[in-house]
Every structure is written in C-alpha cells, then in structure tokens.
Amino acid sequence: MAGGPDTEIMKTTCKFLYWAPRSLCILAIAFISMFAADSFETGQSIGQQLAAFAIQLIPSFVLLAMLLVSWKWELLGGILFTATGLGFSPFIYMLNFRRSHSVWQGITAILMVTIPFMLVGLLFIAGYYRKKGRPIA
Secondary structure, three states: OHHHHHHHHHHHHHHHHHHHHHHHHHHHHHHHHHHHHHHHEEEOHHHHHHHHHHHHHHHHHHHHHHHHHHHOOOHHHHHHHHHHHHHHHHHHHHHHHHHOOOHHHHHHHHHHHHHHHHHHHHHHHHHHHOOOOOOOO
C-alpha cells in the first residue's frame, strides 16, 4: 500500500491547517466590517456617509492586508494575528466595560472580536510548522 492511513491523516491535517485560518480570518473580517454599516444615518449627505463608512472600514483593510501577508508567509502572519488579538484584548475589554460596567459584556466582546484573530494566528503558526515537518506540540 503506497500511502497508508498515516499519510492520509497527514494530508488531511495539512489541508485543514492550510484552509482553516484563511477561512476563519475571512469570516472574522466580514464580521468586523459589518460594524461599519452604522455610518449610514439620516441627516448626513451621501458624501459624508461614504467618508464615514470608508473610515470605519480601515481596520478591515488592515486585517485584509495582514491576511494577504499571512497567505504567503504563514509564520509572520501567525505572529501578526496572535499579537493583534492579544494586543487589542485589553482595549476591547476596557471599552466595553466602561460603557456597560459589566465584566461579562467585556469578556463577550473579547470572545467575539479578538479571540478569532488569536485563533487564526495560532492556526497559521501550526500550519507553518506542519508544512515544515516539525512537530506542533
């Protein structure tokens, strides 16, 4: 038998570690981008609304640029996404805690906004090491 079950498991793991971070990142960027839709309100000209929309999409464009870097250089992208998730977690938490005075709302915001990017980063790093043939753990 040429391939064997271990080879098939290895191929499946490599495919998962290749596509999972990219897919999750696209979904997370789309989720973050939805928040820019609140820039369309009545009482402003269409130019003002489009300018506000473009400004609110800047984080999505930065994350998209990080994804493009990660697509080519997985280790660098993994480090960038993990650092971004870790770095923004305290700010996201404090912003939501100050607004609501609720610890749970702050934690929920972190789970929704920053944890997906930390997971993306860790998956990129795992994919890099799996592709190089090094053990992940």
